[in-house]
Amino acid sequence: MAVLAEVMAANAKYVAGFGDKGQLAMPPARRFAILTCMDARLDPAKYAGLAEGDAHVVRNAGGRATDDAIRSLVISHKLLGTVEWFVVHHTDCGMELFSDDVMGSLLEGNRATASFDGKTWSNPQHGGGHAADHFIKWQTIRSQEESVIQDVRCIREHPLVPRGIPIHGYVYDVKTGRLDEVKQATEAGRAA
Ligand SMILES: [Zn+2]
Numbered sequence: 001m002a003v004l005a006e007v008m009a010a011n012a013k014y015v016a017g018f019g020d021k022g023q024l025a026m027p028p029a030r031r032f033a034i035l036t037c038m039d040a041r042l043d044p045a046k047y048a049g050l051a052e053g054d055a056h057v058v059r060n061a062g063g064r065a066t067d068d069a070i071r072s073l074v075i076s077h078k079l080l081g082t083v084e085w086f087v088v089h090h091t092d093c094g095m096e097l098f099s100d101d102v103m104g105s106l107l108e109g110n111r112a113t114a115s116f117d118g119k120t121w122s123n124p125q126h127g128g129g130h131a132a133d134h135f136i137k138w139q140t141i142r143s144q145e146e147s148v149i150q151d152v153r154c155i156r157e158h159p160l161v162p163r164g165i166p167i168h169g170y171v172y173d174v175k176t177g178r179l180d181e182v183k184q185a186t187e188a189g190r191a192a
Contacts, residue, residue: 027080031083033055034088036089037061038059038060047179056072062093074158087148087152087155088148089144089151090172096141110129151169168185169185
């Protein structure tokens with residue numbers, strides 16, 4: 001229960017200093033959105049300078065342009081007025097460390113956390129898995145640049161995404177905190 005107590009203590013402090021943030025409007029004040037990875041080392045509020053109320057941040061494993069990520073971005077623009085989007089993947093992403101086949105086999109064997117020796121994944125226990133996992137597309141990544149280009153293109157070409165929204169493609173460097181532009185992605189995401 002240590003984590004629960006820590007989170008509640010942190011929240012009490014946050015509430016004490018909440019100030020006038022209760023007055024914030026729902027639409028993002030700075031009118032942009034970021035699609036990025038859930039990796040614990042990335043904090044979009046810090047790497048992109050966001051305060052509460054500033055921007056939308058959509059996160060999933062890899063920062064991939066899945067149907068659900070696109071659903072959020074379309075709502076972000078259509079109902080909440082964002083007019084500029086970023087796709088930010090990052091170096092050393094966990095999504096580069098497995099394939100659909102590997103994940104399917106691991107989950108078919110057992111559902112407990114697997115271990116990784118730097119090359120291969122293995123199950124700590126056996127039994128209790130399910131073959132249903134073979135039917136999920138896990139959106140793994142082979143090269144960060146490639147995946148950013150792919151995802152910017154995928155969003156750009158979606159019929160519900162207006163041509164006028166620029167979509168910028170970046171890779172965040174976990175060693176330095178720097179956002180490096182993927183020029184080919186930004187090119188593909190240019191507003192028409
Ligand atoms: Zn990642």
